[in-house]
Amino acid sequence: MALNTEAVGKTYPANLYAVGREKIREYAYAVGETNPLYLDVEAARAASYADVVAPPMFAVVYQGRAITPALFDPHVGIDFANMLHAGQEFEWGPVVVAGDEIKTTITVKSIEQRGGMGFYDFVGESRNQRDETVCTGIWRQIVRGRS
Amino acid sequence: MTLGPGDTIELKVTPDQFLTVRYAGASGDFNPIHIDEEFARSVGLPGRILHGLWTMAQVARAHTDAAGGPERLKRLSVQFRGMGRIGEEIVVSGTVREVEGAVAIVDSQAEQAGHRLIRNAVAEISVS
Numbered sequence: 001m002a003l004n005t006e007a008v009g010k011t012y013p014a015n016l017y018a019v020g021r022e023k024i025r026e027y028a029y030a031v032g033e034t035n036p037l038y039l040d041v042e043a044a045r046a047a048s049y050a051d052v053v054a055p056p057m058f059a060v061v062y063q064g065r066a067i068t069p070a071l072f073d074p075h076v077g078i079d080f081a082n083m084l085h086a087g088q089e090f091e092w093g094p095v096v097v098a099g100d101e102i103k104t105t106i107t108v109k110s111i112e113q114r115g116g117m118g119f120y121d122f123v124g125e126s127r128n129q130r131d132e133t134v135c136t137g138i139w140r141q142i143v144r145g146r147s
Numbered sequence: 148m149t150l151g152p153g154d155t156i157e158l159k160v161t162p163d164q165f166l167t168v169r170y171a172g173a174s175g176d177f178n179p180i181h182i183d184e185e186f187a188r189s190v191g192l193p194g195r196i197l198h199g200l201w202t203m204a205q206v207a208r209a210h211t212d213a214a215g216g217p218e219r220l221k222r223l224s225v226q227f228r229g230m231g232r233i234g235e236e237i238v239v240s241g242t243v244r245e246v247e248g249a250v251a252i253v254d255s256q257a258e259q260a261g262h263r264l265i266r267n268a269v270a271e272i273s274v275s
Contacts, residue, residue, distance in 0.1 A: 091221065
């Protein structure tokens with residue numbers, strides 16, 4: 001199979017995510033976090049944050065929402081039934097707190113074929129309302145070839 | 148924060164029966180292989196499997212707990228391998244490879260019953 005690489009470089013319209021206090025708590029409980037910075041407004045304020053802090057991996061919430069249209073884009077052409085999440089990378093800037101508005105832009109970084117499999121890498125760049133980069137994510141998907 | 152070369156970090160966690168349902172709601176990833184036993188079996192899996200990004204969150208938590216807070220974790224990259232099972236303990240273990248200036252580089256992995264779910268994880272932690 002020859003892989004279609006036309007979509008490399010394609011960027012999707014920015015997704016705007018409003019970070020909620022209860023969403024941070026819900027996420028923190030689901031991943032077993034007990035640090036009061038994530039759960040207790042007073043503890044967060046005592047540590048000089050405006051509101052509860054999002055755990056770093058909360059990036060999957062605001063970036064995950066943004067990446068879905070790219071994964072399902074017919075122009076990219078991922079065979080979803082044969083897709084595996086092979087790897088993930090995040091680089092973080094200033095922490096995200098409840099009340100932030102995070103704008104995430106997804107770009108198709110690379111599409112390569114190796115050993116009969118397709119390797120699809122997407123980059124997500126997330127900025128807050130002060131235009132600071134809070135997170136850059138690389139989402140690595142593998143699509144197994146149909147035989 | 149004092150993390151020096153050779154120092155180790157560890158975290159143990161056992162995912163309960165309804166964890167994947169809670170995580171699906173919290174994360175927005177409702178792929179049925181994580182929450183629907185029948186669907187998971189119909190596509191050849193032994194049953195519902197854990198979300199890889201939940202397991203990565205355990206790796207992240209091991210680092211932020213050891214480093215003293217969320218703002219210290221600057222970077223984390225992982226490779227996913229294998230399928231995480233419900234009800235079996237997961238062990239995250241890591242070792243500080245080196246400290247360059249104010250940044251510690253930590254190598255880690257997550258394993259369950261002898262199978263690695265995450266390998267070649269590399270983190271950068273601020274130790275200033």
